[in-house]
Amino acid sequence: MKYKSKDVAKIAIVMATSSREEEIVLKEDYKKQRIKTAAVDIGGSVIDSVAKIMERSVITAKRNGIIDDLHVNEGALIGATREAIEQIKNKALGFNVGGKIGIACAEEHLCVCIFLTIGMFRLDEVVIGLGHRAIPATEEEK
DSSP, X not given: OOOOHHHHHHHHHHHHTOOHHHHHHHHHHHHHTTOXXXXXXXXXXXXXXXXXXXXXXXXXXXXXXXXXXXXXXXXXXXXXXXXHHHHHHHHHTTXXXXXEXXXXXXXXXXXEEEEEEEEETTXXXXXXXXXXEEOOOOTTTO
C-alpha cells in the first residue's frame, strides 16, 4: 500500500491518544503494515518543557527504530515536533499539562502528534498539535 501524509498523520494521532495497553497492541498491528510507531508520556509546564519534549521525541523515535541516527532524519523529527508544539503552546501557556507524544512513519512520511490535557481549575481542557515532515524512504520501504 502506498501511504499518504494524512494516513500517517491519523496513525500518529491514534498513538498519542492511546492508553499504554492499547499502544502495545497498536505498535504490533502497525508494524505488520510496515508502519513504524512509538509513543511517550509527557507532562509539566509546556513553556518550561519545550526542549524536554523535543528530546523525548528524538530519543523515543531512535529507540523504536523510527529514524536512523542521521542528521536529515533528526532534523525532520525535530521540525515536526516543533510544529506540533507551536500549535499547542498558546492554549497551554501558563498551565500544567499531561499527555503523550505519538510518532508514526511510513515510507517518506513522518508525523508527530502531541495530545495534552490542560489542568484548568476543575475543567480538563484538551489540545492537539500535529507536525509532518518528509524524509527519504529506505530501499526496503520503496
